[in-house]
Amino acid sequence: MSRLVAHLLMISAGTVVYALSLHWVYAQLVTVQFAYAGFTYRAAPPQLTIATTALACAVAVTLPRRPARVSHVVLWVLFVVGVAPAVLMGAYTGYLSASEALGASATIAAGFGLATVGTRLLDAREAAKGGASPSPFAPRPGADPRRRLPPGTAFWSICGLHSALTYGVMAATTGISLTFVALDDVYDVRAAYREETQAYGLLGYLLSSQANVVNTAIMARGTTRRNVPLIAVGVLGQLALYSGTGFKTILFSFPAVLVIALATHVRRGRVRGTGLAYVVGPVVLMVVAALADELQGGLLWTSLFARRFLITPGLLTSVYVDFFDENPPAMFGRSFLRWWVDSPYDRSIALEVGQYLQPGGSVAANANLFADGFANFGHVGVIGIGLVLLAFLRFVDWAARGLPLTAAAMVMLMPSITLTNTSLTTAMLSHGLALGTLVLAVAPRSGWYRPGGDSS
Template identity: 30%
Template sequence: MTKFYYNNFFSVDFSRAKTEIKRIGTTRIFVVIGIIVYLSLLIYSYKEVLSPEYSYRGYVIYDKKYYYSIFVFLFSVFPSLWMPVKINRPSQLLYWLLYILTYIPIFWVVYYSVEMKVSSLIWLHSTLFISFGIIYIFYYLPHLSIPRPHLTWNQYGLCVGLIAFALLAYVVSTFGFRLRLLSFYEVYTVRSELKQTLASASLAAYAIPWLGNVIHPLLMSLGITKRRPFLFIVGVIGQLYIYSITGYKSIILSIALFFAILIALWRGGRYLGLLTAWGTVGLVGMAILASFVTNISLIPYLSVGRLIITPGMLTGYYYDFFSQYNNIYMSDGVLSFLSDYPYDLPPDQMIGAVYRGDASIHANANMWADSFANFGLTGMLVFAVILGVILWVFDSLARNRNRKVAVLMLGLPAINLSNTALETSMLTHGIALVIILMYLMPPESTTRRWSGERVEETA
């Protein structure tokens, strides 16, 4: 073994470094192959499985120039050459989710589902590519040094408990307490009741997602990492309660996503890229297979269609509409004091009315669609910088904290970035609350490095 020492401070093990580089290179190849297979299955599911059955829902196919499909393919796959193959910072799981659930669908679904000239689409796709790369640049920056309080775990637990109690008390006083699994038909009745209640109890629109996206997943993650089964059970029961009063299937799916993230963190997250890419291949592949076996297209629609394809399609609608009409400049929200809102309907309902003929449809879209609606292509770049700063701050706060808890805390609310605006994900869906709770979290006495190979002592 070749090893050199310098000033007795550190050593360079060239044999080990060579082996690690070779391993990462091999992993990278399989990650890229996984993304290509995922793309192939996604295109097949859209064209052959979903489009014939759900064209009335916008799953249509418009012919484009053949050469542009090559551009779309190359720029869809290209980020897999720099995507992290293992976790070095907790927000890198969010970055992978953005790539799988948002970036790739915007390229391919918009390519098929929106009737626009290639000369117009290329601006959207090129700007998306640049903005996605901008976010990754922040992973090269050193951690920030942020002053923070020094709480014990008992004090931290008291803070989390008080927040949870206050939120839960408000929700229970508003909706009552009931715990049951809803049938498919009951879901829509419960959602209708929820909408009516929120009209008179607007704070519940924050309390419910803060519980479902932040507090309950935090209890579940602490229950796993601290080996406290009671906390995990309380978190699961809490999610079932939120589902009982909202009918949101995403709450039930969040429990499955929780375990999926745990699998992605196997061996310290060393195989994040492989497990994410091929795990998505498995999801899409099983949905297609299930539709063949059962002859029921609803299965791929609810899994692949609603989760992956629809957000991409809605981005195309936003781009098409706001390429022709005035941008909003956040006049419907925080910047309403600067200018008047130029439309009669909110953006999501307006898109539903124009492209689906129904203003009751809330066509919520992802951060890039929303940023384009507000500020055009420049907005997509600016909001990418803002998200990069947010992730940089979170990763800095998560340093020397429980790494598994940090990933689980951010991973669940971050999934909403695929179908909601950045500011909505921050405030309503709880990413801001996650950052606050990470800021207060005590350090670990021992923290495993992301490679899972060594344990280092931390202050």
């Protein structure tokens, strides 16, 4: 019991530090330079700050203490990158009244809490039944080995065919280059890429899945086996995609998957990283970025890491709640229900909200899965998204059964991060979430570690 209490106190303390760091970076750094882009600030009443921080802590303590499944990793990543900022920032972005901010924060906490608590309960139920059943993708006992494909055939076929198609289309349209693009020059490259993808729409879908899933799956195989050539293939693949698109997310995906590999590494039957590490990590990132900017001058690193990955998801959640509190819900009329529901909007939700955020501009304000749920069905939609997320994560665990946690987490990391700035359906179809699940399902269940290494 004392260990449980200590865990709850540490996670709560870490979440409070996270909340204070996020508030300081936003109020003192980001709004100073980016107020013109809608990053506004209004001091929140103390009681509202305490309430939203308590909600964030309440959600944090429902997360698994030591992530042992790929769903646990996804939930922790979603919490620190998307959910916690959404719960915390509504109090002081200036778009919502105190009651609106508290209501939105409570609903998001409840929706995400359904996924976290549901996951814990289903884990406990499975453990009570004697643990997970054998992998549905393992060879059946007594099956004729001559009728089975060699392990990894489907995995490497998918990776190889997808890579050939992606880089083939890229070579025929934008061209392939391994020249490193400076961070200050990415906007010109990005503009050129977007012009090309308007003419060749297929490339956008292929490239996102290649960067988020296929190349990271190759790096996962190489990292766990300490196979340098495989790691090099994945890294060079990402460099080619970054050089052709200018998307900084691709550039930073390699260190991100390495960090998740370290956090999920199993040694002597025990996962190295705890949930506290997922909370402390963003705090360290914000502090280091702020120090680097202080030494260098400007706001480059804070903008790259804190503003883009943590603050923007929280801000846009407030904007979505503000907009759809005053306008009719979209009811997925421009999504998978478009054949049955007439959308009240002529443009996508992201463009409608972007026009509201910056009138006269053409900003696509893509927000996280819970903001999308609110846009479509209000508070009920947020709760519904939580239930859908729970069901999806159970399916992901089923697909990953029998795989090392490190390999599965590396494959699903980047698709999971896309949920912080897009809907669940868009992440599945356009950003590799569905493909990542398929890759986990067909990946070989052996050969992930060299003989003598940790294998579980």
